[in-house]
Amino acid sequence: MIGMGKSISHTGASLGYGWNEEKDAKVVYREHLAGDNPKELTQEFKLIQTQNHRCKKNTLSFVLSPTIEDGKELKEKELKEITERFIKEMKLKERQAIAFVHQDKSHRHIHLYVNRIGFDGKAYKDNYIGKRSQQAAEKVAQQMGLTTVREVQQEKLNEVKxxxxxxxxxxxxxxxxxxxxxxxxxxxxxxxxxxxxxxxxxxxxxxxxxxxxxxxxxxxxxxxxxxxxxxxxxxxxxxxxxxxxxxxxxxxxxxxxxxxxxxxxxxxxxxxxxxxxxxxxxxxxxxxx
Structure with missing residues:
Protein backbone atom coordinates (compact mmCIF):
# COMPACT_ATOMS: atom_id res chain seq x y z
CA MET A 1 0.00 0.00 0.00
CA ILE A 2 1.20 3.49 -0.89
CA GLY A 3 0.50 6.56 1.22
CA MET A 4 0.77 10.15 -0.01
CA GLY A 5 0.06 13.31 1.92
CA LYS A 6 0.29 17.09 1.67
CA SER A 7 -1.21 20.30 3.07
CA ILE A 8 -3.66 22.15 0.80
CA SER A 9 -5.59 25.42 0.76
CA HIS A 10 -8.35 24.44 -1.72
CA THR A 11 -10.54 22.58 0.79
CA GLY A 12 -13.85 22.93 -1.04
CA ALA A 13 -12.54 21.74 -4.41
CA SER A 14 -10.81 18.77 -2.82
CA LEU A 15 -13.86 17.69 -0.86
CA GLY A 16 -15.86 18.02 -4.09
CA TYR A 17 -13.40 15.73 -5.83
CA GLY A 18 -13.58 13.24 -2.97
CA TRP A 19 -17.40 13.17 -3.10
CA ASN A 20 -17.40 12.75 -6.90
CA GLU A 21 -20.26 10.37 -7.71
CA GLU A 22 -18.84 9.73 -11.18
CA LYS A 23 -16.02 7.91 -9.44
CA ASP A 24 -18.54 5.79 -7.53
CA ALA A 25 -17.32 7.45 -4.32
CA LYS A 26 -18.46 6.15 -0.95
CA VAL A 27 -17.85 7.62 2.48
CA VAL A 28 -15.91 5.05 4.52
CA TYR A 29 -14.97 7.24 7.48
CA ARG A 30 -16.11 10.47 9.07
CA GLU A 31 -15.27 12.19 12.35
CA HIS A 32 -16.85 15.32 13.89
CA LEU A 33 -18.70 16.16 10.66
CA ALA A 34 -22.42 16.15 9.88
CA GLY A 35 -22.62 17.62 6.36
CA ASP A 36 -24.26 15.71 3.52
CA ASN A 37 -22.45 17.39 0.63
CA PRO A 38 -19.08 19.06 -0.13
CA LYS A 39 -20.41 22.58 0.50
CA GLU A 40 -21.68 21.73 3.98
CA LEU A 41 -18.48 19.85 4.85
CA THR A 42 -16.36 22.80 3.70
CA GLN A 43 -18.32 25.19 5.92
CA GLU A 44 -17.77 22.90 8.91
CA PHE A 45 -14.02 22.80 8.20
CA LYS A 46 -13.91 26.59 7.84
CA LEU A 47 -15.73 27.13 11.12
CA ILE A 48 -12.75 25.58 12.95
CA GLN A 49 -10.16 27.08 10.59
CA THR A 50 -11.25 30.64 11.42
CA GLN A 51 -9.49 30.16 14.76
CA ASN A 52 -6.13 30.25 12.98
CA HIS A 53 -5.81 32.92 10.29
CA ARG A 54 -2.04 32.52 9.92
CA CYS A 55 -2.27 28.99 8.51
CA LYS A 56 -3.17 29.19 4.81
CA LYS A 57 -2.79 25.53 3.84
CA ASN A 58 -5.22 24.47 6.49
CA THR A 59 -6.44 21.09 5.23
CA LEU A 60 -4.50 17.83 5.05
CA SER A 61 -5.06 15.67 1.98
CA PHE A 62 -4.03 12.00 1.88
CA VAL A 63 -4.32 9.22 -0.67
CA LEU A 64 -4.05 5.61 0.50
CA SER A 65 -3.62 3.13 -2.34
CA PRO A 66 -3.60 -0.62 -1.71
CA THR A 67 -2.25 -2.75 -4.55
CA ILE A 68 -4.77 -3.70 -7.25
CA GLU A 69 -4.94 -7.28 -5.99
CA ASP A 70 -5.39 -6.23 -2.34
CA GLY A 71 -7.99 -3.64 -3.34
CA LYS A 72 -10.18 -6.27 -5.01
CA GLU A 73 -10.48 -8.19 -1.73
CA LEU A 74 -11.05 -5.27 0.66
CA LYS A 75 -14.57 -4.72 2.03
CA GLU A 76 -15.95 -1.38 3.20
CA LYS A 77 -15.29 -2.35 6.82
CA GLU A 78 -11.61 -3.01 6.05
CA LEU A 79 -11.25 0.25 4.10
CA LYS A 80 -12.58 2.06 7.18
CA GLU A 81 -10.07 0.19 9.33
CA ILE A 82 -7.20 1.21 7.04
CA THR A 83 -8.25 4.85 7.45
CA GLU A 84 -8.62 4.60 11.24
CA ARG A 85 -5.23 2.95 11.66
CA PHE A 86 -3.58 5.52 9.35
CA ILE A 87 -5.10 8.41 11.31
CA LYS A 88 -3.80 6.86 14.54
CA GLU A 89 -0.28 6.41 13.11
CA MET A 90 -0.28 10.05 11.93
CA LYS A 91 -1.53 11.22 15.36
CA LEU A 92 -4.57 12.91 13.82
CA LYS A 93 -7.31 11.58 16.07
CA GLU A 94 -9.97 13.95 17.43
CA ARG A 95 -9.98 16.16 14.36
CA GLN A 96 -12.57 16.75 11.68
CA ALA A 97 -11.96 14.15 8.99
CA ILE A 98 -13.73 12.41 6.15
CA ALA A 99 -12.57 9.64 3.80
CA PHE A 100 -13.96 8.44 0.49
CA VAL A 101 -13.14 5.31 -1.46
CA HIS A 102 -12.91 5.76 -5.22
CA GLN A 103 -13.62 2.64 -7.23
CA ASP A 104 -14.23 3.98 -10.73
CA LYS A 105 -11.14 2.06 -11.87
CA SER A 106 -9.76 -1.36 -11.02
CA HIS A 107 -7.37 0.37 -8.62
CA ARG A 108 -9.45 1.23 -5.55
CA HIS A 109 -8.01 3.94 -3.34
CA ILE A 110 -8.96 6.15 -0.40
CA HIS A 111 -9.03 9.96 -0.36
CA LEU A 112 -8.79 11.24 3.21
CA TYR A 113 -9.23 14.89 4.20
CA VAL A 114 -8.41 16.07 7.73
CA ASN A 115 -8.74 19.56 9.18
CA ARG A 116 -5.21 20.71 9.89
CA ILE A 117 -6.57 23.09 12.51
CA GLY A 118 -7.54 21.37 15.74
CA PHE A 119 -10.40 22.36 18.03
CA ASP A 120 -7.81 24.28 20.09
CA GLY A 121 -6.94 26.44 17.06
CA LYS A 122 -3.45 24.98 16.68
CA ALA A 123 -2.14 23.83 13.29
CA TYR A 124 -0.85 20.29 12.86
CA LYS A 125 2.87 20.31 12.02
CA ASP A 126 3.18 19.22 8.39
CA ASN A 127 6.97 19.03 8.03
CA TYR A 128 8.00 15.92 6.06
CA ILE A 129 4.34 14.98 5.77
CA GLY A 130 4.89 13.14 2.49
CA LYS A 131 7.55 10.88 4.00
CA ARG A 132 5.57 10.39 7.20
CA SER A 133 2.51 9.40 5.15
CA GLN A 134 4.55 6.73 3.36
CA GLN A 135 5.85 5.36 6.65
CA ALA A 136 2.40 5.33 8.27
CA ALA A 137 0.87 3.53 5.28
CA GLU A 138 3.70 0.98 5.43
CA LYS A 139 2.93 0.26 9.11
CA VAL A 140 -0.80 -0.07 8.44
CA ALA A 141 -0.14 -2.48 5.58
CA GLN A 142 2.03 -4.61 7.85
CA GLN A 143 -0.58 -4.56 10.62
CA MET A 144 -3.34 -5.70 8.25
CA GLY A 145 -1.33 -8.18 6.21
CA LEU A 146 -1.45 -6.08 3.03
CA THR A 147 1.28 -5.73 0.44
CA THR A 148 3.76 -3.04 1.45
CA VAL A 149 5.60 -0.57 -0.76
CA ARG A 150 8.87 -2.38 -0.11
CA GLU A 151 7.36 -5.68 -1.23
CA VAL A 152 6.05 -4.03 -4.41
CA GLN A 153 9.46 -2.47 -5.06
CA GLN A 154 11.22 -5.80 -4.48
CA GLU A 155 8.81 -7.55 -6.82
CA LYS A 156 9.53 -4.96 -9.52
CA LEU A 157 13.29 -5.33 -8.97
CA ASN A 158 13.01 -9.10 -9.31
CA GLU A 159 10.96 -8.70 -12.47
CA VAL A 160 13.54 -6.34 -14.02
CA LYS A 161 16.36 -8.68 -12.96
Missing part, protein backbone atom coordinates in the same frame (compact mmCIF):
# COMPACT_ATOMS: atom_id res chain seq x y z
CA UNK A 162 14.69 -11.62 -14.72
CA UNK A 163 14.05 -9.55 -17.86
CA UNK A 164 17.68 -8.39 -17.91
CA UNK A 165 18.88 -12.00 -17.70
CA UNK A 166 16.56 -13.08 -20.52
CA UNK A 167 17.64 -10.21 -22.80
CA UNK A 168 21.29 -11.06 -22.12
CA UNK A 169 20.69 -14.73 -22.96
CA UNK A 170 18.92 -13.81 -26.22
CA UNK A 171 21.75 -11.39 -27.08
CA UNK A 172 24.36 -14.14 -26.56
CA UNK A 173 22.36 -16.56 -28.67
CA UNK A 174 22.06 -14.04 -31.52
CA UNK A 175 25.76 -13.14 -31.41
CA UNK A 176 27.18 -16.67 -31.14
CA UNK A 177 24.66 -18.68 -33.17
CA UNK A 178 23.21 -16.26 -35.73
CA UNK A 179 26.43 -14.24 -36.18
CA UNK A 180 25.07 -10.88 -37.43
CA UNK A 181 27.26 -9.05 -39.94
CA UNK A 182 25.99 -5.53 -39.21
CA UNK A 183 23.67 -3.61 -36.90
CA UNK A 184 20.63 -4.17 -39.14
CA UNK A 185 21.05 -7.94 -38.91
CA UNK A 186 21.56 -7.74 -35.16
CA UNK A 187 18.35 -5.72 -34.73
CA UNK A 188 16.43 -8.11 -37.01
CA UNK A 189 17.68 -11.26 -35.29
CA UNK A 190 16.87 -9.84 -31.85
CA UNK A 191 13.35 -9.02 -33.04
CA UNK A 192 12.94 -12.61 -34.22
CA UNK A 193 13.55 -13.55 -30.59
CA UNK A 194 10.92 -11.04 -29.32
CA UNK A 195 13.39 -8.34 -28.24
CA UNK A 196 12.91 -4.93 -29.88
CA UNK A 197 16.19 -3.05 -30.27
CA UNK A 198 15.75 0.72 -30.52
CA UNK A 199 18.78 2.82 -31.57
CA UNK A 200 19.41 5.93 -29.47
CA UNK A 201 20.18 8.74 -31.92
CA UNK A 202 21.37 12.14 -30.71
CA UNK A 203 20.09 15.46 -32.09
CA UNK A 204 23.28 15.65 -34.16
CA UNK A 205 22.29 12.29 -35.77
CA UNK A 206 24.94 10.22 -34.01
CA UNK A 207 24.37 6.70 -32.78
CA UNK A 208 24.74 6.68 -28.98
CA UNK A 209 23.61 3.20 -28.11
CA UNK A 210 20.74 0.73 -28.10
CA UNK A 211 17.68 0.39 -25.90
CA UNK A 212 16.01 -2.98 -25.47
CA UNK A 213 12.23 -3.45 -25.14
CA UNK A 214 11.11 -6.78 -23.77
CA UNK A 215 8.15 -7.94 -21.66
CA UNK A 216 7.07 -4.40 -20.85
CA UNK A 217 10.54 -3.23 -19.83
CA UNK A 218 12.61 -0.62 -21.68
CA UNK A 219 16.31 -0.75 -20.75
CA UNK A 220 19.55 0.77 -21.97
CA UNK A 221 22.17 -1.74 -23.07
CA UNK A 222 24.38 -0.87 -20.10
CA UNK A 223 21.40 -1.44 -17.79
CA UNK A 224 20.95 -4.94 -19.17
CA UNK A 225 24.64 -5.86 -18.75
CA UNK A 226 27.97 -4.09 -19.01
CA UNK A 227 28.82 -6.31 -22.00
CA UNK A 228 25.90 -4.78 -23.92
CA UNK A 229 27.18 -1.25 -24.25
CA UNK A 230 27.38 0.11 -27.79
CA UNK A 231 31.12 -0.52 -28.07
CA UNK A 232 30.94 -4.07 -26.69
CA UNK A 233 28.15 -5.03 -29.10
CA UNK A 234 30.08 -3.56 -32.04
CA UNK A 235 33.15 -5.58 -31.01
CA UNK A 236 31.23 -8.82 -31.41
CA UNK A 237 29.54 -8.14 -34.73
CA UNK A 238 31.46 -9.45 -37.73
CA UNK A 239 31.41 -6.43 -40.04
CA UNK A 240 32.55 -7.06 -43.61
CA UNK A 241 35.94 -5.49 -44.42
CA UNK A 242 34.56 -3.38 -47.30
CA UNK A 243 31.73 -2.05 -45.14
CA UNK A 244 34.25 -1.28 -42.40
CA UNK A 245 36.39 0.68 -44.88
CA UNK A 246 33.38 2.78 -45.82
CA UNK A 247 32.54 3.35 -42.16
CA UNK A 248 36.14 4.44 -41.47
CA UNK A 249 36.08 6.83 -44.41
CA UNK A 250 32.68 8.43 -43.75
CA UNK A 251 32.25 7.96 -39.99
CA UNK A 252 28.68 6.85 -40.71
CA UNK A 253 26.75 3.60 -40.92
CA UNK A 254 23.58 2.59 -42.76
CA UNK A 255 20.95 1.37 -40.30
CA UNK A 256 17.19 0.84 -40.63
CA UNK A 257 17.16 2.60 -43.98
CA UNK A 258 18.94 5.69 -42.67
CA UNK A 259 22.50 6.93 -42.43
CA UNK A 260 23.65 7.82 -38.92
CA UNK A 261 26.92 9.20 -37.64
CA UNK A 262 29.32 7.27 -35.42
CA UNK A 263 31.62 8.48 -32.67
CA UNK A 264 35.36 8.07 -33.48
CA UNK A 265 35.92 5.36 -30.84
CA UNK A 266 33.05 3.29 -32.27
CA UNK A 267 34.47 3.64 -35.78
CA UNK A 268 37.83 2.41 -34.50
CA UNK A 269 36.21 -0.57 -32.77
CA UNK A 270 34.35 -1.62 -35.93
CA UNK A 271 37.30 -1.23 -38.30
CA UNK A 272 39.78 -3.03 -36.02
CA UNK A 273 37.43 -6.00 -35.63
CA UNK A 274 36.75 -6.19 -39.38
CA UNK A 275 40.44 -6.17 -40.29
CA UNK A 276 41.30 -8.77 -37.64
CA UNK A 277 38.69 -11.06 -39.20
CA UNK A 278 40.07 -10.36 -42.67
CA UNK A 279 43.64 -11.19 -41.54
CA UNK A 280 42.51 -14.46 -39.96
CA UNK A 281 40.74 -15.46 -43.18
CA UNK A 282 43.86 -14.68 -45.22
CA UNK A 283 46.07 -16.73 -42.89
CA UNK A 284 43.58 -19.57 -43.05
CA UNK A 285 43.62 -19.60 -46.83
CA UNK A 286 47.43 -19.54 -46.81
CA UNK A 287 47.61 -22.58 -44.53
CA UNK A 288 45.26 -24.52 -46.80
CA UNK A 289 47.52 -23.86 -49.80
Missing amino acids: NVRQEIKQIHEKVITEMKPKDFDQYIRYMKQNDVKVVPSISKSNQLRGFRFEYKGQNLKGSEVHRSMSMGRIAERIGFDKNIAKKIAKENTVAMLGKTVGLLPNLVTTITKKAFRIAVKKTIGLGIEI
Whole structure:
Protein backbone atom coordinates (compact mmCIF):
# COMPACT_ATOMS: atom_id res chain seq x y z
CA MET A 1 0.00 0.00 0.00
CA ILE A 2 1.20 3.49 -0.89
CA GLY A 3 0.50 6.56 1.22
CA MET A 4 0.77 10.15 -0.01
CA GLY A 5 0.06 13.31 1.92
CA LYS A 6 0.29 17.09 1.67
CA SER A 7 -1.21 20.30 3.07
CA ILE A 8 -3.66 22.15 0.80
CA SER A 9 -5.59 25.42 0.76
CA HIS A 10 -8.35 24.44 -1.72
CA THR A 11 -10.54 22.58 0.79
CA GLY A 12 -13.85 22.93 -1.04
CA ALA A 13 -12.54 21.74 -4.41
CA SER A 14 -10.81 18.77 -2.82
CA LEU A 15 -13.86 17.69 -0.86
CA GLY A 16 -15.86 18.02 -4.09
CA TYR A 17 -13.40 15.73 -5.83
CA GLY A 18 -13.58 13.24 -2.97
CA TRP A 19 -17.40 13.17 -3.10
CA ASN A 20 -17.40 12.75 -6.90
CA GLU A 21 -20.26 10.37 -7.71
CA GLU A 22 -18.84 9.73 -11.18
CA LYS A 23 -16.02 7.91 -9.44
CA ASP A 24 -18.54 5.79 -7.53
CA ALA A 25 -17.32 7.45 -4.32
CA LYS A 26 -18.46 6.15 -0.95
CA VAL A 27 -17.85 7.62 2.48
CA VAL A 28 -15.91 5.05 4.52
CA TYR A 29 -14.97 7.24 7.48
CA ARG A 30 -16.11 10.47 9.07
CA GLU A 31 -15.27 12.19 12.35
CA HIS A 32 -16.85 15.32 13.89
CA LEU A 33 -18.70 16.16 10.66
CA ALA A 34 -22.42 16.15 9.88
CA GLY A 35 -22.62 17.62 6.36
CA ASP A 36 -24.26 15.71 3.52
CA ASN A 37 -22.45 17.39 0.63
CA PRO A 38 -19.08 19.06 -0.13
CA LYS A 39 -20.41 22.58 0.50
CA GLU A 40 -21.68 21.73 3.98
CA LEU A 41 -18.48 19.85 4.85
CA THR A 42 -16.36 22.80 3.70
CA GLN A 43 -18.32 25.19 5.92
CA GLU A 44 -17.77 22.90 8.91
CA PHE A 45 -14.02 22.80 8.20
CA LYS A 46 -13.91 26.59 7.84
CA LEU A 47 -15.73 27.13 11.12
CA ILE A 48 -12.75 25.58 12.95
CA GLN A 49 -10.16 27.08 10.59
CA THR A 50 -11.25 30.64 11.42
CA GLN A 51 -9.49 30.16 14.76
CA ASN A 52 -6.13 30.25 12.98
CA HIS A 53 -5.81 32.92 10.29
CA ARG A 54 -2.04 32.52 9.92
CA CYS A 55 -2.27 28.99 8.51
CA LYS A 56 -3.17 29.19 4.81
CA LYS A 57 -2.79 25.53 3.84
CA ASN A 58 -5.22 24.47 6.49
CA THR A 59 -6.44 21.09 5.23
CA LEU A 60 -4.50 17.83 5.05
CA SER A 61 -5.06 15.67 1.98
CA PHE A 62 -4.03 12.00 1.88
CA VAL A 63 -4.32 9.22 -0.67
CA LEU A 64 -4.05 5.61 0.50
CA SER A 65 -3.62 3.13 -2.34
CA PRO A 66 -3.60 -0.62 -1.71
CA THR A 67 -2.25 -2.75 -4.55
CA ILE A 68 -4.77 -3.70 -7.25
CA GLU A 69 -4.94 -7.28 -5.99
CA ASP A 70 -5.39 -6.23 -2.34
CA GLY A 71 -7.99 -3.64 -3.34
CA LYS A 72 -10.18 -6.27 -5.01
CA GLU A 73 -10.48 -8.19 -1.73
CA LEU A 74 -11.05 -5.27 0.66
CA LYS A 75 -14.57 -4.72 2.03
CA GLU A 76 -15.95 -1.38 3.20
CA LYS A 77 -15.29 -2.35 6.82
CA GLU A 78 -11.61 -3.01 6.05
CA LEU A 79 -11.25 0.25 4.10
CA LYS A 80 -12.58 2.06 7.18
CA GLU A 81 -10.07 0.19 9.33
CA ILE A 82 -7.20 1.21 7.04
CA THR A 83 -8.25 4.85 7.45
CA GLU A 84 -8.62 4.60 11.24
CA ARG A 85 -5.23 2.95 11.66
CA PHE A 86 -3.58 5.52 9.35
CA ILE A 87 -5.10 8.41 11.31
CA LYS A 88 -3.80 6.86 14.54
CA GLU A 89 -0.28 6.41 13.11
CA MET A 90 -0.28 10.05 11.93
CA LYS A 91 -1.53 11.22 15.36
CA LEU A 92 -4.57 12.91 13.82
CA LYS A 93 -7.31 11.58 16.07
CA GLU A 94 -9.97 13.95 17.43
CA ARG A 95 -9.98 16.16 14.36
CA GLN A 96 -12.57 16.75 11.68
CA ALA A 97 -11.96 14.15 8.99
CA ILE A 98 -13.73 12.41 6.15
CA ALA A 99 -12.57 9.64 3.80
CA PHE A 100 -13.96 8.44 0.49
CA VAL A 101 -13.14 5.31 -1.46
CA HIS A 102 -12.91 5.76 -5.22
CA GLN A 103 -13.62 2.64 -7.23
CA ASP A 104 -14.23 3.98 -10.73
CA LYS A 105 -11.14 2.06 -11.87
CA SER A 106 -9.76 -1.36 -11.02
CA HIS A 107 -7.37 0.37 -8.62
CA ARG A 108 -9.45 1.23 -5.55
CA HIS A 109 -8.01 3.94 -3.34
CA ILE A 110 -8.96 6.15 -0.40
CA HIS A 111 -9.03 9.96 -0.36
CA LEU A 112 -8.79 11.24 3.21
CA TYR A 113 -9.23 14.89 4.20
CA VAL A 114 -8.41 16.07 7.73
CA ASN A 115 -8.74 19.56 9.18
CA ARG A 116 -5.21 20.71 9.89
CA ILE A 117 -6.57 23.09 12.51
CA GLY A 118 -7.54 21.37 15.74
CA PHE A 119 -10.40 22.36 18.03
CA ASP A 120 -7.81 24.28 20.09
CA GLY A 121 -6.94 26.44 17.06
CA LYS A 122 -3.45 24.98 16.68
CA ALA A 123 -2.14 23.83 13.29
CA TYR A 124 -0.85 20.29 12.86
CA LYS A 125 2.87 20.31 12.02
CA ASP A 126 3.18 19.22 8.39
CA ASN A 127 6.97 19.03 8.03
CA TYR A 128 8.00 15.92 6.06
CA ILE A 129 4.34 14.98 5.77
CA GLY A 130 4.89 13.14 2.49
CA LYS A 131 7.55 10.88 4.00
CA ARG A 132 5.57 10.39 7.20
CA SER A 133 2.51 9.40 5.15
CA GLN A 134 4.55 6.73 3.36
CA GLN A 135 5.85 5.36 6.65
CA ALA A 136 2.40 5.33 8.27
CA ALA A 137 0.87 3.53 5.28
CA GLU A 138 3.70 0.98 5.43
CA LYS A 139 2.93 0.26 9.11
CA VAL A 140 -0.80 -0.07 8.44
CA ALA A 141 -0.14 -2.48 5.58
CA GLN A 142 2.03 -4.61 7.85
CA GLN A 143 -0.58 -4.56 10.62
CA MET A 144 -3.34 -5.70 8.25
CA GLY A 145 -1.33 -8.18 6.21
CA LEU A 146 -1.45 -6.08 3.03
CA THR A 147 1.28 -5.73 0.44
CA THR A 148 3.76 -3.04 1.45
CA VAL A 149 5.60 -0.57 -0.76
CA ARG A 150 8.87 -2.38 -0.11
CA GLU A 151 7.36 -5.68 -1.23
CA VAL A 152 6.05 -4.03 -4.41
CA GLN A 153 9.46 -2.47 -5.06
CA GLN A 154 11.22 -5.80 -4.48
CA GLU A 155 8.81 -7.55 -6.82
CA LYS A 156 9.53 -4.96 -9.52
CA LEU A 157 13.29 -5.33 -8.97
CA ASN A 158 13.01 -9.10 -9.31
CA GLU A 159 10.96 -8.70 -12.47
CA VAL A 160 13.54 -6.34 -14.02
CA LYS A 161 16.36 -8.68 -12.96
CA ASN A 162 14.69 -11.62 -14.72
CA VAL A 163 14.05 -9.55 -17.86
CA ARG A 164 17.68 -8.39 -17.91
CA GLN A 165 18.88 -12.00 -17.70
CA GLU A 166 16.56 -13.08 -20.52
CA ILE A 167 17.64 -10.21 -22.80
CA LYS A 168 21.29 -11.06 -22.12
CA GLN A 169 20.69 -14.73 -22.96
CA ILE A 170 18.92 -13.81 -26.22
CA HIS A 171 21.75 -11.39 -27.08
CA GLU A 172 24.36 -14.14 -26.56
CA LYS A 173 22.36 -16.56 -28.67
CA VAL A 174 22.06 -14.04 -31.52
CA ILE A 175 25.76 -13.14 -31.41
CA THR A 176 27.18 -16.67 -31.14
CA GLU A 177 24.66 -18.68 -33.17
CA MET A 178 23.21 -16.26 -35.73
CA LYS A 179 26.43 -14.24 -36.18
CA PRO A 180 25.07 -10.88 -37.43
CA LYS A 181 27.26 -9.05 -39.94
CA ASP A 182 25.99 -5.53 -39.21
CA PHE A 183 23.67 -3.61 -36.90
CA ASP A 184 20.63 -4.17 -39.14
CA GLN A 185 21.05 -7.94 -38.91
CA TYR A 186 21.56 -7.74 -35.16
CA ILE A 187 18.35 -5.72 -34.73
CA ARG A 188 16.43 -8.11 -37.01
CA TYR A 189 17.68 -11.26 -35.29
CA MET A 190 16.87 -9.84 -31.85
CA LYS A 191 13.35 -9.02 -33.04
CA GLN A 192 12.94 -12.61 -34.22
CA ASN A 193 13.55 -13.55 -30.59
CA ASP A 194 10.92 -11.04 -29.32
CA VAL A 195 13.39 -8.34 -28.24
CA LYS A 196 12.91 -4.93 -29.88
CA VAL A 197 16.19 -3.05 -30.27
CA VAL A 198 15.75 0.72 -30.52
CA PRO A 199 18.78 2.82 -31.57
CA SER A 200 19.41 5.93 -29.47
CA ILE A 201 20.18 8.74 -31.92
CA SER A 202 21.37 12.14 -30.71
CA LYS A 203 20.09 15.46 -32.09
CA SER A 204 23.28 15.65 -34.16
CA ASN A 205 22.29 12.29 -35.77
CA GLN A 206 24.94 10.22 -34.01
CA LEU A 207 24.37 6.70 -32.78
CA ARG A 208 24.74 6.68 -28.98
CA GLY A 209 23.61 3.20 -28.11
CA PHE A 210 20.74 0.73 -28.10
CA ARG A 211 17.68 0.39 -25.90
CA PHE A 212 16.01 -2.98 -25.47
CA GLU A 213 12.23 -3.45 -25.14
CA TYR A 214 11.11 -6.78 -23.77
CA LYS A 215 8.15 -7.94 -21.66
CA GLY A 216 7.07 -4.40 -20.85
CA GLN A 217 10.54 -3.23 -19.83
CA ASN A 218 12.61 -0.62 -21.68
CA LEU A 219 16.31 -0.75 -20.75
CA LYS A 220 19.55 0.77 -21.97
CA GLY A 221 22.17 -1.74 -23.07
CA SER A 222 24.38 -0.87 -20.10
CA GLU A 223 21.40 -1.44 -17.79
CA VAL A 224 20.95 -4.94 -19.17
CA HIS A 225 24.64 -5.86 -18.75
CA ARG A 226 27.97 -4.09 -19.01
CA SER A 227 28.82 -6.31 -22.00
CA MET A 228 25.90 -4.78 -23.92
CA SER A 229 27.18 -1.25 -24.25
CA MET A 230 27.38 0.11 -27.79
CA GLY A 231 31.12 -0.52 -28.07
CA ARG A 232 30.94 -4.07 -26.69
CA ILE A 233 28.15 -5.03 -29.10
CA ALA A 234 30.08 -3.56 -32.04
CA GLU A 235 33.15 -5.58 -31.01
CA ARG A 236 31.23 -8.82 -31.41
CA ILE A 237 29.54 -8.14 -34.73
CA GLY A 238 31.46 -9.45 -37.73
CA PHE A 239 31.41 -6.43 -40.04
CA ASP A 240 32.55 -7.06 -43.61
CA LYS A 241 35.94 -5.49 -44.42
CA ASN A 242 34.56 -3.38 -47.30
CA ILE A 243 31.73 -2.05 -45.14
CA ALA A 244 34.25 -1.28 -42.40
CA LYS A 245 36.39 0.68 -44.88
CA LYS A 246 33.38 2.78 -45.82
CA ILE A 247 32.54 3.35 -42.16
CA ALA A 248 36.14 4.44 -41.47
CA LYS A 249 36.08 6.83 -44.41
CA GLU A 250 32.68 8.43 -43.75
CA ASN A 251 32.25 7.96 -39.99
CA THR A 252 28.68 6.85 -40.71
CA VAL A 253 26.75 3.60 -40.92
CA ALA A 254 23.58 2.59 -42.76
CA MET A 255 20.95 1.37 -40.30
CA LEU A 256 17.19 0.84 -40.63
CA GLY A 257 17.16 2.60 -43.98
CA LYS A 258 18.94 5.69 -42.67
CA THR A 259 22.50 6.93 -42.43
CA VAL A 260 23.65 7.82 -38.92
CA GLY A 261 26.92 9.20 -37.64
CA LEU A 262 29.32 7.27 -35.42
CA LEU A 263 31.62 8.48 -32.67
CA PRO A 264 35.36 8.07 -33.48
CA ASN A 265 35.92 5.36 -30.84
CA LEU A 266 33.05 3.29 -32.27
CA VAL A 267 34.47 3.64 -35.78
CA THR A 268 37.83 2.41 -34.50
CA THR A 269 36.21 -0.57 -32.77
CA ILE A 270 34.35 -1.62 -35.93
CA THR A 271 37.30 -1.23 -38.30
CA LYS A 272 39.78 -3.03 -36.02
CA LYS A 273 37.43 -6.00 -35.63
CA ALA A 274 36.75 -6.19 -39.38
CA PHE A 275 40.44 -6.17 -40.29
CA ARG A 276 41.30 -8.77 -37.64
CA ILE A 277 38.69 -11.06 -39.20
CA ALA A 278 40.07 -10.36 -42.67
CA VAL A 279 43.64 -11.19 -41.54
CA LYS A 280 42.51 -14.46 -39.96
CA LYS A 281 40.74 -15.46 -43.18
CA THR A 282 43.86 -14.68 -45.22
CA ILE A 283 46.07 -16.73 -42.89
CA GLY A 284 43.58 -19.57 -43.05
CA LEU A 285 43.62 -19.60 -46.83
CA GLY A 286 47.43 -19.54 -46.81
CA ILE A 287 47.61 -22.58 -44.53
CA GLU A 288 45.26 -24.52 -46.80
CA ILE A 289 47.52 -23.86 -49.80
